[in-house]
Amino acid sequence: MVLPALHLNKEQVADLFTDYTKVKNNPIISEEVKTARRVMRDKFTHADMGVSGANVAVAETGTVFTMTNEGNGRMVGTLPSIHLYVFGIEKFVKSLSDARYIFKALPRNGTAQRITSYISMYTGACEVTTDKETDEKRKKDFYCVILDDPGRREILAEPDFREIFHCIRCGACLDVCPAFALVGGHVYGSNVYTGGIGTMLTHFLVSEERAAKIQNICLQCGRCNEVCGGGLHISDMIMKLREKNMKEKPDALKKFALDAVSDRKLFHSMLRIASVAQGMFTKGEPMIRHLPMFLSGMTKGRSFPAIAQVPLRDFFHTIKQDVKNPKGTIAIFAGCLLDFVYTDLARAVVADMNSIGYKVEMPLGQACCGCPATNMGDTENAKKEAEINIKGMEAEKYDYIVSACPSCTHQLHLYPTFFEEETEMYKRAKELADKAYDFCKLFYELGGVTETGDGKPVKITYHDSCHLKRSLRVSKEQRELLKNTKGVEFVEMNDCDNCCGFGGSYSLLYPEISAPILEKKIQNIKESGANVVALDCPGCLMQIKGGLDARGIDDIKVKHTAEIIAEKRGLI
Numbered sequence: 136m137v138l139p140a141l142h143l144n145k146e147q148v149a150d151l152f153t154d155y156t157k158v159k160n161n162p163i164i165s166e167e168v169k170t171a172r173r174v175m176r177d178k179f180t181h182a183d184m185g186v187s188g189a190n191v192a193v194a195e196t197g198t199v200f201t202m203t204n205e206g207n208g209r210m211v212g213t214l215p216s217i218h219l220y221v222f223g224i225e226k227f228v229k230s231l232s233d234a235r236y237i238f239k240a241l242p243r244n245g246t247a248q249r250i251t252s253y254i255s256m257y258t259g260a261c262e263v264t265t266d267k268e269t270d271e272k273r274k275k276d277f278y279c280v281i282l283d284d285p286g287r288r289e290i291l292a293e294p295d296f297r298e299i300f301h302c303i304r305c306g307a308c309l310d311v312c313p314a315f316a317l318v319g320g321h322v323y324g325s326n327v328y329t330g331g332i333g334t335m336l337t338h339f340l341v342s343e344e345r346a347a348k349i350q351n352i353c354l355q356c357g358r359c360n361e362v363c364g365g366g367l368h369i370s371d372m373i374m375k376l377r378e379k380n381m382k383e384k385p386d387a388l389k390k391f392a393l394d395a396v397s398d399r400k401l402f403h404s405m406l407r408i409a410s411v412a413q414g415m416f417t418k419g420e421p422m423i424r425h426l427p428m429f430l431s432g433m434t435k436g437r438s439f440p441a442i443a444q445v446p447l448r449d450f451f452h453t454i455k456q457d458v459k460n461p462k463g464t465i466a467i468f469a470g471c472l473l474d475f476v477y478t479d480l481a482r483a484v485v486a487d488m489n490s491i492g493y494k495v496e497m498p499l500g501q502a503c504c505g506c507p508a509t510n511m512g513d514t515e516n517a518k519k520e521a522e523i524n525i526k527g528m529e530a531e532k533y534d535y536i537v538s539a540c541p542s543c544t545h546q547l548h549l550y551p552t553f554f555e556e557e558t559e560m561y562k563r564a565k566e567l568a569d570k571a572y573d574f575c576k577l578f579y580e581l582g583g584v585t586e587t588g589d590g591k592p593v594k595i596t597y598h599d600s601c602h603l604k605r606s607l608r609v610s611k612e613q614r615e616l617l618k619n620t621k622g623v624e625f626v627e628m629n630d631c632d633n634c635c636g637f638g639g640s641y642s643l644l645y646p647e648i649s650a651p652i653l654e655k656k657i658q659n660i661k662e663s664g665a666n667v668v669a670l671d672c673p674g675c676l677m678q679i680k681g682g683l684d685a686r687g688i689d690d691i692k693v694k695h696t697a698e699i700i701a702e703k704r705g706l707i
């Protein structure tokens with residue numbers, strides 16, 4: 136009565152038991168355990184055959200292991216006269232010494248135990264007494280069925296996916312997955328496993344069509360990778376699966392949209408037209424709160440920022456930069472959101488960089504970073520956008536490239552992977568990637584931490600964006616910057632690094648998952664007691680600010696770290 140019933144409360148268990156036993160069961164845990172024991176022991180003692188699954192199988196000795204907390208596994212293996220083991224070839228390790236690692240990792244990762252209550256091991260058939268009076272003995276019937284059904288060898292042959300076999304089924308990735316926490320295991324509809332790793336196993340072992348649907352549930356937040364006992368890169372494999380699906384069965388609508396975004400001139404023209412056409416929805420306000428008809432779902436629980444009247448690229452050259460004897464020149468990679476929506480945020484980035492002695496330029500040949508294309512598995516458009524930006528940014532002219540969007544920065548770092556090593560494009564991509572930093576990291580590295588600020592008291596909490604924390608591994612720098620600002624009282628919120636539910640187009644395509652994740656984030660923000668939420672991602676800014684606006688919460692502001700620094704230091 137531990138893991139298999141984890142999603143049921145004691146009342147639901149009592150109802151289930153009442154249905155099954157036809158006797159009224161009370162929702163009292165100790166009584167429920169007694170019922171389970173009574174009913175199941177009867178089954179164990181009268182069964183002709185017990186069937187077990189293995190957590191590990193040792194090739195050298197032929198020993199199979201089952202780790203349990205309930206003890207039922209041992210009943211299955213000892214009471215019936217026939218014992219059958221069924222397990223996949225991936226459960227094999229070479230020696231008993233290798234099995235040790237799994238004994239340690241599985242319970243610690245799965246249920247935070249040092250060891251499970253039972254570890255049962257069987258090396259072939261044991262001798263049992265069949266008649267107590269005559270002391271007659273015989274060997275039990277013991278069989279192992281080792282599964283190597285179509286799919287398992289295929290995984291071994293796929294370099295991008297073979298690490299699936301490192302999975303020890305500890306379930307830790309499910310515990311931390313924001314999508315799984317909402318939808319639960321049944322949605323994955325698979326009888327192999329659920330969550331991100333379940334998606335991969337479903338693809339290879341059950342059905343490619345089913346996996347193609349459920350892989351969409353993944354937000355690409357990367358939390359699963361952080362805790363994986365087998366060291367798997369689950370989100371990367373899901374991304375590879377998306378690429379495979381996009382190549383083999385492209386989604387026409389997604390492809391059409393991504394083709395439009397990767398055409399820089401066309402996309403920018405569309406945004407300029409939208410900035411004019413949006414007037415009927417914004418009604419002069421900075422936020423779009425209601426969209427009509429079939430678009431109405433998009434503004435349910437979240438408002439949208441209006442597109443800027445004048446994009447950053449049109450007025451960047453007018454931003455005054457008073458930097459005497461500059462230490463260097465930084466190129467800003469604005470990304471779509473700073474270029475066409477959060478233009479004031481770009482002003483703050485420039486002011487901050489100027490304040491530590493660097494001039495900032497905006498190369499106008501830049502386009503969308505390609506992150507949406509990569510996220511949807513469209514490597515063709517992602518590569519096209521990489522080429523545009525490598526040529527447009529001309530990284531060789533600058534000391535650094537700064538981006539105030541961690542998803543863009545992460546994407547810039549991926550550029551070398553699109554090209555053959557030693558080619559000209561690879562070298563230019565590498566130079567761009569090596570010089571590209573996210574704002575808070577670069578500002579921190581260039582000496583931005585100083586005890587300055589207007590001293591006005593403000594209580595700030597921080598939301599970690601997924602790409603910044605888990606892809607770029609930046610989590611301390613922005614906190615140092617904020618904590619060293621005079622007047623700032625810094626408080627952590629609960630689950631500060633849980634996804635806000637934005638995930639780019641995810642929040643539009645899957646509002647039923649995105650909205651409750653945002654709700655939880657807002658609850659954590661409110662409970663922190665802060666009056667400002669700091670963050671470093673314009674996507675998270677859009678999601679959280681829009682969520683607070685839709686709920687009429689106007690006493691909590693959402694700001695990018697660059698804006699807070701610029702405001703508190705009187706730079707803008």
Ligand code: SF4
Pocket residue numbers: 308311312313314315330331332352353354355356357358359360369370
């Ligand atoms: S990347 Fe995030 S959403 Fe996707 S499977 Fe991992 S934890 Fe879940």
Ligand code: SF4
Pocket residue numbers: 244301302303304305306307308309332362363364365366367369
């Ligand atoms: S993928 Fe990793 S965390 Fe998830 S069940 Fe397998 S070993 Fe555990």
